[in-house]
Amino acid sequence: MKWYLMLLSIYLASCKGDYSPQANAFQNSDAKEWQANWITAKDSLADKNVWIAFRKQFSVENTETPTILRIAVDSKYWLYLNGEMIVFEGGLKRGPTPNDTYYDEVDLTGKLQKGENTLAVLLWYFGKEGMTHKSSGQVGMMGELYQNNQLMVQTDDTWKAIPHSAYISESEDPQPNWRLPESNVVFDARKDISEWVNPGFDDNNWPSAKILGTGITEPWNSLVKRPIPFWKDSGLKAYKNEMNFPFVSTGDTITCTLPYNGHFTPYLSINAKAGERITMLTDNYKGGSEYNMRAEYISEEGEQTYESLGWINGHVMYHVIPRGVEVLDLKYRETGYDTEFAGSILVDDDFYNQMCKKAVRTLYVTMRDNYMDTPGRERAQWWGDVVLESGEAFYALSRSSDALMRKGMLELMNWQRPDSTIFSPIPTGIWDQELPGQMLSSVGHYGFWNYYLNTGDLETIAQIYTPVKRYLSVWKYTKEGVVKERQGGWNLGDWGENKDMPIIQNTQFFMALKGYANMAEALGNKTEADSVRKEMKRFKKSFNETFWRGDHYRSANYKGETDDRSQGLAVVAGLVDADKYKAIYKVLQKEKHASPYMEKYVLEALFQMGYPEYALQRMKERFSKMVLDTTYTTLWEGWGIGAEGYGGGTTNHAWSGGGLTLLYQYVAGIAPTSPGWETFLIRPQLGFLKHISAVVPTVKGTIKVEVKNEETYQLIMEVPAETKAKVYIPSKYKDIKINETEVIYTEKEGFKLFEIDSGYYKVEATE
Template sequence: MNSRKAYHLFIILCGLLVISCRSTSKQTDSAPVQEIDAHLKPAWITSQDSLPKENAWLIFRKKVNIERQDDVSIKIAVDSKYWLYINGEMVVFEGGLKRGPSPDAYYYDEIDISNYLKRGENTLGILMWYFGKDGMSHQSSGYPALMSEVSNQSKKLVVSDASWKVMQHPAYLSKSEPPYPNWRLPESNVVFDARRDIKDWYTPDYSTSQWLNANILPDVNADWSNMRSRPIPQWKDFGLKAYQDSVMFPFESDGDTLIVDLPYNAQITPYLKVQANEGQKISILTDHYKGGSAYNVRAEYITKQGVQEYESMGWMNGEKVFYVIPKGITVLDLKYRETGYDTEFSGSFSCDDAFYNKLWKKARRTLYVTMRDTYMDCPDRERAQWWGDVVLESGEAFYALDRKADALMKKGMYELMNWQRKDSTIFSPIPAGNWDKELPGQMLASIGYYGFWNYYWQTGDLQPLKELYQPVKEYLSVYTLNASGTLDIRQGGWFWGDWGEHKEMELLQNTQYYLALKGLLLLAEELGYKKDADQLSANMSSFKKAFNKHYWKTDHYRSGDYTGKIDDRSQGLAVVSGLAAEDKYDAISKVLQVEKHASPYMEKYILEALFQMGEPELALQRMKERFGVMVNHPTITTLWEGWGIGAEGYGGGTTNHAWSGGGLTLLSQYVAGIAPTSPGYQTFDVKPQPGFLKYIKAVVPSIKGNIHFELSKGEDYKLIIEVPKDSEASIYIPKQFTSISINNGKVDYSTTDTHNIVIVKSGKYIIEGKGN
């Protein structure tokens, strides 16, 4: 526990919203169970209560008779979130995804519930949260409704119809006192009045005799075929856990704020157990309540008389949780539940310099806290799928997480192109109900080499690219060239290239356009679209000549009207895109040792350029210099939006922006040197660039299986590699090391000017070389 000292909060305690209570007498439900016509379709159902326009909480109940418990599944679609109980047991903790897979469309969950059922009568209970407002990550349907169907193979057992019992949950208040969450968030503050709670409403013995039957929405399309099945797993639930602090329970609150520590920045729902008099308000928020210089979400709990426990269902994130508990309340227990995207931390990286180890781990933690319904820029201020961020986050996931993570990128790819407008333009963040501005640079990045193409290259999954090829091609068609053969600059809805100073927007857009062409060319070749590939190849060749003729100025790239300092971003992107030939590397390398203007977002491409130009020591030195403050911060476990915090940063200055984690990708891909050379790691390179590092150990969780790698470099060279099944690796050993052996035996190898190359198939190998 940090303290129970007074903490001056910036929230106003909310008043009580009077809501009439319903009967809580415990009797058996009287509604008979009906047999379902196989052709009957489910309906969208809601409450007959007069519901608030925003932040409405509804509860649904239905009895169902089951003859066989095997192969029984339930489909549920809601706007916006739900919690499913069967026979009184929690089955799904926060189901549903923010809308939508395309404008005005829903996702639905399908869950195997066989293990929760019994033969005979079963009770379904669903708590539903309707956001009722748009945000940067959600488009409201305007309907606080649910659609559901329970089936056993092809037989329908229950559909949502007027026989369901529904009511507004009286304990959830629709409105808190201000301040409210900022306009980017569709979520509202969660306010729960325990005096109005309906105890055990989801249990089999509870009676719904005083509930009203469901109201059917006749004008809303109720057809599963027009919706999209949830493409990502249900959330990983880590269970209720004690906070890091050694809090001695019970204790009586002295009225000060209790601050408790989380082990790291996490997505959590807070829990409490107290003994109190009725009508006292407990406020719960985190140290990220104003993350990014904007109010985010908080929870409020109004006590009933006696001993009580409560978990607020709306997730929040942070490093610390603040409980504002009135004086005199006895605190019996405080806990938290972490939930998040269902993936494992399968990748790893370590070396003989602790800084890079810490950077890699902080980047992974930042990546994980920015994953949920979509990849997010941040989990506090926006929770929005900005595609400049997604490109970097997905690249990190391929090296840090297991392959269940790939589904989140795939979901985002379909969403991006399904929201494409009639004029062929695309925009992000999506899904969104209050945003529609195109950022051309981010859009070019999304569909290009590091975005859509990298998904295929890492996974070998070509199907989404087949389906999205034409929309991508149509988007690129909105870009035109000028008389010089370079790009006519498009302003889009927001002419943004990066945070920071000395942005050369003309160069940035030209280099990002070329990367988008490169991605489309590779995809056309992979799909066998020869005519498109030939045309794209010719276009890229002429564009490259025009770009270098028009922009190269002896020792750096610069556009005619730009008068600022040399833009390091543009120089780096010129290299990684392939626009800059090797004869320009020395000059660009010198520029990148001096010019340092990019935000952490664009810094990844600059560092990658140094690795690609064969300058690993310069890349590692710049990485340590640029990221030193945030990596070495003693208490913040994630990476920041800018080089500073808050006003010292950019765009609001959040401290959890995974776009700052590009170093994770570079340490695994270039320093350890592991990267695919054909789709889905059928073949891959192991070409380390350790620079001044002497020891490196890594695990890369490829689609073929984990690649284990270890390197010791001193007077001699020792590399240990474990190649997964059905894969082949090309191992690069610097040429200064001779007498190459593999598993203590002789080995055949090829040579280049700089390396000896050993090719190995599945297995574990120890490759050694002697120094000269």
């Protein structure tokens, strides 16, 4: 049996089922023009999966002055200074616009030594198009080292460069699936260049680098400064399952348990004969129905160590090690987006705690160069996923995560086509299909506007405002006054059956109008905002006249079972008045067709309509199988795995984490009401829960809320400086005291309301 079939059988057995663009909107803070040269190796190179070693020796006198290295590559690099690793996987997948390239700034202040220094760069050129990568078609690197803003070193033909002979460009089949620009990483240690990153290495026999062009030039074009942090690096760690090293392989697959689903690179130390082939891959190697990446190592003679540099993800690492190889050590390195799990939420029902724990883990494993749907199949920036992921991140992660959403927003609008349409995933070299519903979601209330509401970043809103207006102009009205359904390139809507697509698109269009009107007002364009809101008022009337059937919404030609998605979307869009809530509630008690993606909006509708008990009940019912599963630390793409799921049935899909956002926003009741959290509300809806505590890391500071609904009603709050909170207490409670003082409140829609400034507060009330 082929090794990959053997590994696949192990994996399956462990599963529980069958298995003309816009002007560049990025703003560079660095005004210095590039003076360096793009360089590559002189020797002939393969078309794809190319690895090049670069070296440069130089002298400095001042080692404490501010020192910055600017470096641009296609596609990734590893940077060494005097033999020390400085950057583990630098560079971003290419495509801030359809033509341009990202560059990094590396702070080397205090890292140089007086006198001779050696820079070494290992470059990995994908050479393939992919979802979220637009290949330049030319392997190359450009770099400039500045001290006190004075150019000290630049890439030119004084650099040495050779193809790294140990990296094999072509691997045996199977190859990673077509969506990935990355190839399998195969390293033949018999051809290694020992110690080449170190200062004492003799590179006299290396040829000089080949110059390809100077400064801003084709095919890399304009250079955009990296807008997100460098990766967090855990260093090498031992696997969870204890192994007694050393031991001699019996030829069986060695399974190493990882702490959770994450981004990992495998490391090994062995004693072997030359020519032994070792394969390393995870349980996610075919986790999304098609092959992902794997690593292979071909041994030299004797003791040796190796770390494969292309990250892979999963819960376990498989090592296929030939019989007789002595295994001295096996470890892993985790890298990932540099953010902290700064938010927290805890309730008195452990199901929801476990759901949130898995949601955060799933969110984190779908973040790197971009938000992605799943690392197990395509690593692609689908915007239906991005909208939900960013919503989760605003509550669960530290604010460094905001930069990933901003990067995605600017990329999306920089890739807008001359006909004003937008599409995802981007950046890309192999995809061009618009998903109309996801595009409306991205530019709308839950997408771009939610970013501004949470960050207060008006500069970015100003940059994407006109492209959003252009995209909305693509949509046309019917004679009834609603929008015509657009097929785009792929009118997905949602996985699953019973999709009433005209209503789904109309509700998403209305939310896009809402987001656009809010952006216009924020930018001081009151006339435009008033005009759009007038249009929204007319649209709402037409929507209800066209689609309301007395007890549910349905489009004229839709013949399926009543679509729960479209009812929920109509509510959260604001198209439904309160007199229809009971009818919608009855529909949502019966109909359950949405995938985990759209289920978030169905559940949110229940909270908004005032049915928190059923919202929590339905959440538990729908997500129970994946939350209670003990095999996976992440949430799934569909309600099952593999054949029981959707789209390949991946086991790590962040769009299933919408319940995390709902627990923060509705159960704990914490939500911004003005940009940048200057004002926010605290309106808990506990349903049948008795206790909840939540911590939210906002741009204004940390908000803390704890609610106890037992013999008395207790609400403890910490409000950050320079913010105000509007607090809602259900009207059934009386004798309300805050910090032991009676509260002056107003009454509205079954709540007693009052406002508080920054500080610590304890509210107590009785029925």
